[in-house]
Amino acid sequence: MKKHLAPRKRYLLIHVALVALLSLFAMPSLYADDAAATTQSQTESKSSRMWDGLLDSMKTVTNPFSEVSVRDAGVKPRIRPHLHGGSGWNSNANVGEKDSGTNSKAGWQARISPGVTLEVPVSEKMYTMLDYTYSFSTTQGPDISENENTHNLGALVRYDYSKDTSLGVNNNFQISDMPNQAGKRFLLETVKPEIQHTFGEKLRSALNYQFQHYRDVGPTDDSDSSTITRDTFNDNSVTGSLTYDVACKLSLTPQFSWHVREYPKTDEKSYWSISPDLGAVYGLGSKTKLTGHFGWGYRRFKDEGNASELLYGAGINHMLGRKFTWAFNYDKTQQDTFDTGFINRDTPIATNLDNYDRHFRTLNVHRFGTTTSYFLNEKNLFSLFGDFSFVQTKESDNIVSSDENDEKKMEIGGMYSYKLTRFLDLRLGYTFGRSFYAGSTSNTARTQYTYHKVDAGVNLNF
Amino acid sequence: MKRNLLTVLLVTLFAFAFILNPLAHAELKEGMSQGEFAIWLVKAVGAMYKLPPGANAQDAVDFLTNLGLVPDGDWQVDGIVDKQFLISFLNLSQEEADALLKDPEGFDKLLAKVRELLQSRFDDARQGVFRVQSASGSVPA
Numbered sequence: 001m002k003k004h005l006a007p008r009k010r011y012l013l014i015h016v017a018l019v020a021l022l023s024l025f026a027m028p029s030l031y032a033d034d035a036a037a038t039t040q041s042q043t044e045s046k047s048s049r050m051w052d053g054l055l056d057s058m059k060t061v062t063n064p065f066s067e068v069s070v071r072d073a074g075v076k077p078r079i080r081p082h083l084h085g086g087s088g089w090n091s092n093a094n095v096g097e098k099d100s101g102t103n104s105k106a107g108w109q110a111r112i113s114p115g116v117t118l119e120v121p122v123s124e125k126m127y128t129m130l131d132y133t134y135s136f137s138t139t140q141g142p143d144i145s146e147n148e149n150t151h152n153l154g155a156l157v158r159y160d161y162s163k164d165t166s167l168g169v170n171n172n173f174q175i176s177d178m179p180n181q182a183g184k185r186f187l188l189e190t191v192k193p194e195i196q197h198t199f200g201e202k203l204r205s206a207l208n209y210q211f212q213h214y215r216d217v218g219p220t221d222d223s224d225s226s227t228i229t230r231d232t233f234n235d236n237s238v239t240g241s242l243t244y245d246v247a248c249k250l251s252l253t254p255q256f257s258w259h260v261r262e263y264p265k266t267d268e269k270s271y272w273s274i275s276p277d278l279g280a281v282y283g284l285g286s287k288t289k290l291t292g293h294f295g296w297g298y299r300r301f302k303d304e305g306n307a308s309e310l311l312y313g314a315g316i317n318h319m320l321g322r323k324f325t326w327a328f329n330y331d332k333t334q335q336d337t338f339d340t341g342f343i344n345r346d347t348p349i350a351t352n353l354d355n356y357d358r359h360f361r362t363l364n365v366h367r368f369g370t371t372t373s374y375f376l377n378e379k380n381l382f383s384l385f386g387d388f389s390f391v392q393t394k395e396s397d398n399i400v401s402s403d404e405n406d407e408k409k410m411e412i413g414g415m416y417s418y419k420l421t422r423f424l425d426l427r428l429g430y431t432f433g434r435s436f437y438a439g440s441t442s443n444t445a446r447t448q449y450t451y452h453k454v455d456a457g458v459n460l461n462f
Numbered sequence: 463m464k465r466n467l468l469t470v471l472l473v474t475l476f477a478f479a480f481i482l483n484p485l486a487h488a489e490l491k492e493g494m495s496q497g498e499f500a501i502w503l504v505k506a507v508g509a510m511y512k513l514p515p516g517a518n519a520q521d522a523v524d525f526l527t528n529l530g531l532v533p534d535g536d537w538q539v540d541g542i543v544d545k546q547f548l549i550s551f552l553n554l555s556q557e558e559a560d561a562l563l564k565d566p567e568g569f570d571k572l573l574a575k576v577r578e579l580l581q582s583r584f585d586d587a588r589q590g591v592f593r594v595q596s597a598s599g600s601v602p603a
Contacts, residue, residue: 070574071490074505119508129511156511168515194516201540204520243520286536289527317528322553325530375530378582419582 075124080117080462082133086110088429088455093139107141109455115152129156150176167195189213202245210237229358229400230265231337249283255295261336262302268399269337269361270302277311287319297334299362305396307362309334328370335363359400366390379419386412408436413453427457492569495519496547497539500526507581529583531576548572551579 093107115133122128135150151174158168172190194208212235241255257275277295284290292314299307313331320326337358367390373383391407398404413431420426431453490502497519504510504522513521523537534550541547545568549559552575562568 070506070570070577073507073577074502078508080508117508119505119510121505127505127510129508131511154511156515158510158515158517166516166518168517170511170515192515194514196514196516196518196521198518204518206514206516208514208516283536286532286534319530319532322530322551325528327528373530375583378579381583422578422581 075121077118077120080119081115081460082117082462083112083114083460084457085112085459086427086455086457088453088457090139090451090453092449092451093141093144105141105144107139107144109137109139109453111135111137113150125160127156127158130154148177150174164198165195167193169193187213187215204243205241206243207240208238210239211235229269231263231269231358232265233261233263233269235259235261251281253279253281253293255279266399268301268303271299271361272302273297273299273334275311275334289317291315291317299334301361307334307394307397309364323375325373325375326371328368330366330368332364332366335365337361337363360393360397360405361399362397364392366392381417381419382414383417384412384414386410410434410436423460423462425459427459429453429455429457431455490573492542492544494543495539496533496537496541496543497523499543500537500539503577503580506577507584509584526580529580531580531583545569545572548576551576 087108087110089106090109091106093105093109113133113135115131117129117131120128120130131152131154133152133154135148135152137148137150139146153173154170155172156168156170158166160166170192173187174189175185175187177185190210190212192208192210194206196204196206198204212233214231214233214235216231216233237257237259239255239257241253243251243253245251255277257273257277259273259275261269261271263269275295275297277293279293280291282290292312294310294312297307297309297311301307309332311332311334313329313333315327315329317327318325337360368388369386371383371385373381375381388410389408391405393404393406395402395404411431411433413429415427415429417425417427431451433449433451433453435448435450500519500522501517504513504525509525510517513525519539523539526532527537531551533547545563548569549562549572552572554562562572565571
């Protein structure tokens with residue numbers, strides 16, 4: 001016992017000494033203004049002057065919970081509690097289940113997700129942010145009962161090294177329950193440092209590295225071991241890009257990505273890849289932006305074989321007046337079975353469009369998405385959205401059963417949001433989802449489905 | 463022990479951030495560049511995490527454009543910010559615009575209005591309302 005206490009005391013002393021040492025650095029700035037007063041009032045005790053100085057300095061510290069003035073916004077520390085809640089009815093709440101069959105299970109879905117964000121701009125050049133968000137979602141119906149918990153921790157540090165150079169790191173850590181597997185959790189850690197530099201007026205560069213670690217609890221209770229894939233992976237990627245403003249309204253961005261993903265428990269899916277790409281942005285007037293890219297993705301699998309695909313996409317973003325925005329995007333991408341892109345979205349739960357089974361080492365996905373928003377005024381927002389996804393697979397990329405799984409899915413819907421106060425808004429939405437064709441029923445992420453969902457929610461954000 | 467040390471270091475760092483924060487001040491004034499203004503605006507509504515970690519002014523401009531915040535004549539990263547530039551984001555009556563142009567504190571008042579406008583749009587966007595989500599099926603089974 002004594003052996004444990006001694007080091008603990010030593011560390012406590014180190015902590016106290018560390019805080020005291022750091023506090024010494026703060027003292028000169030706290031008492032700098034009191035220098036003249038010290039010479040005039042010799043009778044004051046040192047301790048009383050220290051307390052006065054400390055109290056004066058405390059007055060300059062902003063209350064981090066208070067609403068800040070426009071001049072303090074973005075430059076003073078702030079704590080922002082936030083709460084997102086919603087509930088709705090889904091006519092087919094089990095669309096994510098592989099063996100759901102043709103029997104749809106209607107149910108009520110609800111989600112509540114409180115969190116807090118700490119924003120600390122340390123200096124004019126450095127900005128830091130830390131966010132924790134917890135989410136609980138539940139689905140309850142006559143034939144279905146599911147609960148999921150998610151913890152999400154995000155952090156950002158950004159530093160302006162000079163007028164032309166900025167660098168930053170963001171980190172995201174999530175622990176979440178596996179859907180349909182109560183008590184089993186996965187974790188995903190993503191860290192992404194980036195540096196950007198501007199050369200003159202027309203050339204910008206960006207270099208980023210990303211590391212991901214996904215720990216998969218795996219389907220341990222599956223009786224047929226031949227269908228089990230364990231998707232724990234480590235992922236490293238480096239991407240570099242140069243953006244050149246060819247003309248006032250046209251910029252070109254050549255980009256190169258190098259990527260390695262290792263699956264220690266399912267080696268057949270491990271690969272490295274390269275992806276050169278050329279992107280362009282063209283401003284068609286001040287209200288319309290056209291984007292496009294064309295490139296090549298090459299994957300070399302550790303086991304054997306490779307995948308080579310042309311990758312391309314196009315998009316348009318248009319504003320009609322100041323109130324109406326419309327965006328349309330199309331992309332052909334090369335994806336992994338488990339697309340981790342959802343983790344950094346506004347909502348840390350994937351959508352139905354992002355689910356595939358795990359049997360494939362690569363998927364080719366064509367995706368069309370469109371969004372329309374009409375800001376009637378600062379209180380009323382109407383929006384419509386639609387997403388269509390066409391998945392193409394090859395038999396040779398199925399590491400379990402050597403058959404294809406070409407899924408075609410869609411979601412369309414509308415939403416109305418009303419801002420009750422500066423901090424509180426309410427919303428009402430409807431969504432229709434459908435799977436057009438789910439391929440062979442022996443090897444699908446889901447059977448075909450159709451669902452209608454009506455939901456209402458509240459968003460509280462300080 | 464390492465965890466304790468880490469905790470103390472974090473607490474100390476945040477305490478210092480609050481104490482030293484008076485050093486943090488943005489040059490919010492007429493004549494600042496539109497690029498600086500775009501980054502300030504994104505910080506002011508707490509949306510920095512939506513940009514790439516090493517984001518530059520162009521990233522901030524792209525984010526604002528996607529939310530429909532585009533001034534008359536489009537963004538010019540090196541262009542200057544003045545009252546007329548801020549008015550171009552807002553739907554103001556001619557009388558109100560004229561009064562703010564003459565008001566010595568008009569620049570701050572316009573800054574506040576533009577920030578409010580972005581906050582209202584960003585709050586709506588951060589709900590993820592443009593994409594439906596399901597309680598089940600987050601990860602392939």
